[in-house]
Amino acid sequence: MTVTQETPTRTVTRESAPLHASLIVKGRDRTGIVASVGALLSSHGANIVSLDQYSDNPQGGAFFQRTVFSLDNPQAVLPAIEHDLRDRLTTDFELEFMVRDMSLPKRVAIFASKSDHCLLDLLWRHRRGQLPVTVAMVISNHPDTAEEVRSFGIPFFHVPSMGADKSAAEAEHLRLLRGNVDFVVLARYMQILSGDFIKQVGVPIINIHHSFLPAFVGAGPYAKAKERGVKLVGATAHYVTEDLDEGPIIEQDVVRVTHAHNAADLQRRGADVERAVLSRAVEWHSQDRVIRHGNHTIVFA
The missing domain is CATH 3.30.70.260 (ACT domain)
Incomplete structure:
Protein backbone atom coordinates (compact mmCIF):
# COMPACT_ATOMS: atom_id res chain seq x y z
CA MET A 1 0.00 0.00 0.00
CA MET A 102 -17.69 27.83 18.35
CA SER A 103 -14.49 29.85 17.88
CA LEU A 104 -12.73 26.49 17.37
CA PRO A 105 -13.95 25.14 13.99
CA LYS A 106 -14.70 21.43 13.80
CA ARG A 107 -12.02 19.46 11.96
CA VAL A 108 -13.24 17.39 9.02
CA ALA A 109 -11.67 14.73 6.83
CA ILE A 110 -13.18 14.36 3.36
CA PHE A 111 -13.16 10.96 1.66
CA ALA A 112 -13.48 10.91 -2.13
CA SER A 113 -12.97 8.68 -5.15
CA LYS A 114 -12.72 9.68 -8.83
CA SER A 115 -15.87 11.79 -8.91
CA ASP A 116 -14.81 15.25 -7.75
CA HIS A 117 -17.90 17.49 -7.91
CA CYS A 118 -18.83 17.24 -4.22
CA LEU A 119 -15.21 17.28 -3.04
CA LEU A 120 -14.19 20.41 -4.97
CA ASP A 121 -17.44 22.19 -4.06
CA LEU A 122 -16.73 21.69 -0.36
CA LEU A 123 -13.13 22.88 -0.75
CA TRP A 124 -14.24 25.95 -2.70
CA ARG A 125 -16.89 26.85 -0.12
CA HIS A 126 -14.33 26.34 2.64
CA ARG A 127 -11.84 28.64 0.93
CA ARG A 128 -14.55 31.28 0.51
CA GLY A 129 -15.29 31.14 4.25
CA GLN A 130 -18.75 29.65 3.73
CA LEU A 131 -18.11 26.51 5.79
CA PRO A 132 -17.01 27.05 9.42
CA VAL A 133 -14.68 24.04 9.48
CA THR A 134 -11.02 23.15 9.27
CA VAL A 135 -10.41 20.67 6.45
CA ALA A 136 -7.74 18.52 8.05
CA MET A 137 -7.20 16.21 5.07
CA VAL A 138 -8.63 14.59 1.98
CA ILE A 139 -8.35 10.81 1.67
CA SER A 140 -8.98 9.06 -1.63
CA ASN A 141 -8.69 5.56 -3.01
CA HIS A 142 -7.58 7.12 -6.32
CA PRO A 143 -4.80 9.69 -6.96
CA ASP A 144 -6.76 11.61 -9.61
CA THR A 145 -7.68 14.66 -7.50
CA ALA A 146 -4.35 15.02 -5.66
CA GLU A 147 -3.09 18.13 -7.44
CA GLU A 148 -6.43 19.92 -7.30
CA VAL A 149 -6.77 19.24 -3.59
CA ARG A 150 -3.22 20.42 -2.86
CA SER A 151 -3.92 23.64 -4.77
CA PHE A 152 -6.30 24.47 -1.90
CA GLY A 153 -3.48 23.92 0.60
CA ILE A 154 -5.12 20.76 1.95
CA PRO A 155 -3.12 17.56 2.71
CA PHE A 156 -4.01 14.73 0.32
CA PHE A 157 -3.61 11.05 1.16
CA HIS A 158 -3.90 8.31 -1.44
CA VAL A 159 -4.92 5.10 0.30
CA PRO A 160 -5.70 2.35 -2.24
CA SER A 161 -8.65 0.15 -1.37
CA MET A 162 -9.02 -2.78 -3.73
CA GLY A 163 -10.60 -6.19 -3.46
CA ALA A 164 -12.97 -7.58 -0.88
CA ASP A 165 -10.59 -7.20 2.06
CA LYS A 166 -10.54 -3.54 3.10
CA SER A 167 -8.85 -4.12 6.46
CA ALA A 168 -5.44 -2.72 5.49
CA ALA A 169 -6.93 0.43 3.96
CA GLU A 170 -9.23 0.98 6.93
CA ALA A 171 -6.35 0.51 9.37
CA GLU A 172 -4.48 3.28 7.54
CA HIS A 173 -7.59 5.46 7.57
CA LEU A 174 -7.87 5.04 11.33
CA ARG A 175 -4.20 5.91 11.78
CA LEU A 176 -4.67 9.14 9.84
CA LEU A 177 -7.94 10.12 11.51
CA ARG A 178 -7.43 9.35 15.20
CA GLY A 179 -7.14 12.54 17.20
CA ASN A 180 -7.11 14.71 14.07
CA VAL A 181 -10.79 15.08 13.10
CA ASP A 182 -14.18 15.75 14.64
CA PHE A 183 -16.22 14.28 11.78
CA VAL A 184 -15.83 12.66 8.36
CA VAL A 185 -17.59 13.46 5.07
CA LEU A 186 -17.95 10.91 2.27
CA ALA A 187 -17.98 13.12 -0.83
CA ARG A 188 -19.01 10.39 -3.26
CA TYR A 189 -16.52 7.94 -1.77
CA MET A 190 -17.35 4.80 -3.70
CA GLN A 191 -16.40 2.28 -1.04
CA ILE A 192 -18.52 0.62 1.64
CA LEU A 193 -17.23 1.20 5.16
CA SER A 194 -17.15 -1.82 7.44
CA GLY A 195 -19.11 -1.87 10.67
CA ASP A 196 -15.85 -2.28 12.57
CA PHE A 197 -14.43 0.90 11.02
CA ILE A 198 -17.59 2.87 11.80
CA LYS A 199 -17.34 1.81 15.45
CA GLN A 200 -13.62 2.47 15.77
CA VAL A 201 -13.46 5.87 14.06
CA GLY A 202 -15.45 7.36 16.94
CA VAL A 203 -16.74 10.47 15.12
CA PRO A 204 -19.87 11.15 13.03
CA ILE A 205 -19.71 10.27 9.33
CA ILE A 206 -21.85 12.11 6.76
CA ASN A 207 -22.62 10.54 3.37
CA ILE A 208 -24.24 11.83 0.17
CA HIS A 209 -26.05 9.70 -2.38
CA HIS A 210 -28.62 10.11 -5.12
CA SER A 211 -32.20 9.69 -3.99
CA PHE A 212 -32.95 6.79 -6.33
CA LEU A 213 -32.09 4.28 -3.62
CA PRO A 214 -33.44 1.71 -3.30
CA ALA A 215 -35.39 2.00 -6.57
CA PHE A 216 -32.32 2.20 -8.80
CA VAL A 217 -29.46 0.37 -7.09
CA GLY A 218 -26.14 -0.69 -8.53
CA ALA A 219 -24.34 0.72 -11.57
CA GLY A 220 -25.87 3.25 -13.95
CA PRO A 221 -28.70 4.58 -11.74
CA TYR A 222 -29.35 7.60 -13.96
CA ALA A 223 -29.68 5.40 -17.06
CA LYS A 224 -32.14 3.21 -15.16
CA ALA A 225 -34.02 6.31 -14.01
CA LYS A 226 -34.23 7.56 -17.58
CA GLU A 227 -35.66 4.23 -18.69
CA ARG A 228 -38.39 4.56 -16.07
CA GLY A 229 -39.21 8.11 -17.11
CA VAL A 230 -38.60 9.77 -13.75
CA LYS A 231 -39.79 13.34 -13.28
CA LEU A 232 -37.61 14.18 -10.26
CA VAL A 233 -33.95 13.59 -9.42
CA GLY A 234 -32.50 14.37 -6.04
CA ALA A 235 -29.99 13.66 -3.32
CA THR A 236 -29.91 12.70 0.35
CA ALA A 237 -27.29 13.53 2.99
CA HIS A 238 -27.36 11.28 6.03
CA TYR A 239 -25.27 9.98 8.90
CA VAL A 240 -23.56 6.66 8.26
CA THR A 241 -24.55 3.63 10.31
CA GLU A 242 -23.83 -0.07 9.94
CA ASP A 243 -27.11 -0.38 8.02
CA LEU A 244 -26.11 0.71 4.52
CA ASP A 245 -27.78 3.98 3.44
CA GLU A 246 -30.31 3.80 6.27
CA GLY A 247 -28.77 6.28 8.72
CA PRO A 248 -30.53 9.39 10.07
CA ILE A 249 -31.27 11.86 7.27
CA ILE A 250 -29.89 15.40 7.56
CA GLU A 251 -31.03 17.02 4.31
CA GLN A 252 -32.71 16.18 1.01
CA ASP A 253 -33.62 18.05 -2.15
CA VAL A 254 -34.94 17.40 -5.66
CA VAL A 255 -35.06 19.06 -9.06
CA ARG A 256 -37.59 18.45 -11.82
CA VAL A 257 -36.62 16.79 -15.09
CA THR A 258 -38.57 16.01 -18.24
CA HIS A 259 -38.72 13.47 -21.04
CA ALA A 260 -36.33 15.69 -23.02
CA HIS A 261 -33.45 15.10 -20.60
CA ASN A 262 -31.17 12.20 -21.43
CA ALA A 263 -29.24 10.14 -18.86
CA ALA A 264 -26.27 12.52 -18.97
CA ASP A 265 -28.60 15.47 -18.30
CA LEU A 266 -30.09 13.64 -15.33
CA GLN A 267 -26.63 12.91 -13.95
CA ARG A 268 -25.53 16.54 -14.35
CA ARG A 269 -28.66 17.89 -12.66
CA GLY A 270 -28.33 15.25 -9.96
CA ALA A 271 -24.73 16.32 -9.33
CA ASP A 272 -25.89 19.91 -8.82
CA VAL A 273 -28.36 18.76 -6.17
CA GLU A 274 -25.74 16.55 -4.51
CA ARG A 275 -23.37 19.50 -4.12
CA ALA A 276 -26.03 21.72 -2.56
CA VAL A 277 -27.43 19.07 -0.23
CA LEU A 278 -24.02 17.94 1.02
CA SER A 279 -22.78 21.47 1.64
CA ARG A 280 -25.88 22.28 3.69
CA ALA A 281 -25.50 19.09 5.72
CA VAL A 282 -21.85 19.85 6.45
CA GLU A 283 -22.62 23.45 7.37
CA TRP A 284 -25.48 22.50 9.70
CA HIS A 285 -23.48 19.75 11.38
CA SER A 286 -20.50 22.05 11.88
CA GLN A 287 -22.79 24.63 13.51
CA ASP A 288 -24.36 22.09 15.90
CA ARG A 289 -27.75 22.48 14.22
CA VAL A 290 -28.40 18.73 13.89
CA ILE A 291 -29.49 16.61 16.85
CA ARG A 292 -29.66 12.86 16.37
CA HIS A 293 -32.58 11.06 18.00
CA GLY A 294 -32.83 7.39 17.28
CA ASN A 295 -32.85 6.95 13.52
CA HIS A 296 -33.98 10.46 12.69
CA THR A 297 -32.79 14.00 13.24
CA ILE A 298 -34.00 17.34 14.53
CA VAL A 299 -32.47 20.05 12.33
CA PHE A 300 -32.59 23.66 13.50
CA ALA A 301 -31.69 25.11 10.09
Missing part, protein backbone atom coordinates in the same frame (compact mmCIF):
# COMPACT_ATOMS: atom_id res chain seq x y z
CA THR A 2 1.37 3.41 -0.94
CA VAL A 3 0.37 6.38 1.18
CA THR A 4 1.33 9.99 0.63
CA GLN A 5 3.41 10.99 3.63
CA GLU A 6 2.01 14.25 4.92
CA THR A 7 1.20 15.33 8.44
CA PRO A 8 -2.39 16.48 9.08
CA THR A 9 -2.45 20.08 10.24
CA ARG A 10 -5.05 22.12 12.06
CA THR A 11 -5.59 25.58 10.63
CA VAL A 12 -8.01 28.23 11.80
CA THR A 13 -10.63 29.34 9.32
CA ARG A 14 -12.79 32.43 9.37
CA GLU A 15 -16.08 31.81 11.17
CA SER A 16 -19.07 34.01 11.66
CA ALA A 17 -19.17 34.13 15.48
CA PRO A 18 -15.67 34.01 17.01
CA LEU A 19 -16.93 34.65 20.57
CA HIS A 20 -19.96 32.40 20.46
CA ALA A 21 -20.64 29.04 22.09
CA SER A 22 -23.37 26.50 21.43
CA LEU A 23 -25.39 24.45 23.88
CA ILE A 24 -27.34 21.37 22.80
CA VAL A 25 -29.84 19.88 25.25
CA LYS A 26 -32.00 16.79 24.81
CA GLY A 27 -34.05 14.50 27.00
CA ARG A 28 -37.55 14.21 28.48
CA ASP A 29 -39.62 17.38 28.35
CA ARG A 30 -40.70 18.98 31.60
CA THR A 31 -41.53 22.41 32.99
CA GLY A 32 -38.70 24.86 33.62
CA ILE A 33 -35.95 23.67 31.26
CA VAL A 34 -35.73 26.79 29.11
CA ALA A 35 -35.99 29.13 32.08
CA SER A 36 -33.33 27.22 33.99
CA VAL A 37 -30.90 27.26 31.07
CA GLY A 38 -31.46 30.97 30.49
CA ALA A 39 -30.92 31.84 34.15
CA LEU A 40 -27.76 29.74 34.38
CA LEU A 41 -26.20 31.31 31.30
CA SER A 42 -27.13 34.79 32.47
CA SER A 43 -25.47 34.15 35.83
CA HIS A 44 -22.17 33.65 33.99
CA GLY A 45 -22.54 36.84 31.96
CA ALA A 46 -23.55 35.05 28.76
CA ASN A 47 -25.92 36.72 26.32
CA ILE A 48 -28.28 34.42 24.39
CA VAL A 49 -28.01 35.14 20.67
CA SER A 50 -30.44 32.53 19.38
CA LEU A 51 -32.60 29.77 20.86
CA ASP A 52 -34.46 27.00 19.07
CA GLN A 53 -36.45 24.27 20.76
CA TYR A 54 -38.74 21.41 19.84
CA SER A 55 -40.81 18.95 21.83
CA ASP A 56 -42.67 16.05 20.25
CA ASN A 57 -45.04 16.03 23.23
CA PRO A 58 -45.03 18.70 25.98
CA GLN A 59 -46.42 16.13 28.41
CA GLY A 60 -43.17 14.30 29.00
CA GLY A 61 -42.18 13.78 25.36
CA ALA A 62 -38.74 14.19 23.83
CA PHE A 63 -37.28 17.69 24.20
CA PHE A 64 -34.54 19.30 22.11
CA GLN A 65 -32.94 22.73 22.41
CA ARG A 66 -30.12 24.56 20.63
CA THR A 67 -28.86 27.75 22.21
CA VAL A 68 -26.11 30.01 20.90
CA PHE A 69 -24.71 32.51 23.36
CA SER A 70 -21.91 35.07 23.37
CA LEU A 71 -19.12 35.45 25.89
CA ASP A 72 -16.21 37.83 26.23
CA ASN A 73 -13.79 34.99 26.98
CA PRO A 74 -15.30 31.57 26.11
CA GLN A 75 -12.20 29.52 26.87
CA ALA A 76 -12.01 30.92 30.41
CA VAL A 77 -15.74 30.85 31.24
CA LEU A 78 -17.01 27.71 29.49
CA PRO A 79 -15.54 25.20 32.00
CA ALA A 80 -17.52 26.84 34.82
CA ILE A 81 -20.67 26.93 32.68
CA GLU A 82 -20.24 23.27 31.79
CA HIS A 83 -19.79 22.38 35.47
CA ASP A 84 -22.99 24.19 36.46
CA LEU A 85 -24.90 22.73 33.51
CA ARG A 86 -23.91 19.26 34.63
CA ASP A 87 -25.29 19.91 38.11
CA ARG A 88 -28.48 21.58 36.87
CA LEU A 89 -29.41 19.65 33.74
CA THR A 90 -28.07 16.20 34.54
CA THR A 91 -29.03 16.11 38.21
CA ASP A 92 -32.22 18.18 38.31
CA PHE A 93 -33.68 17.41 34.89
CA GLU A 94 -31.92 14.18 33.83
CA LEU A 95 -31.03 15.72 30.48
CA GLU A 96 -28.10 15.19 28.16
CA PHE A 97 -26.18 18.24 26.99
CA MET A 98 -23.18 19.33 24.96
CA VAL A 99 -21.53 22.75 25.11
CA ARG A 100 -18.90 23.84 22.59
CA ASP A 101 -16.73 26.87 21.89
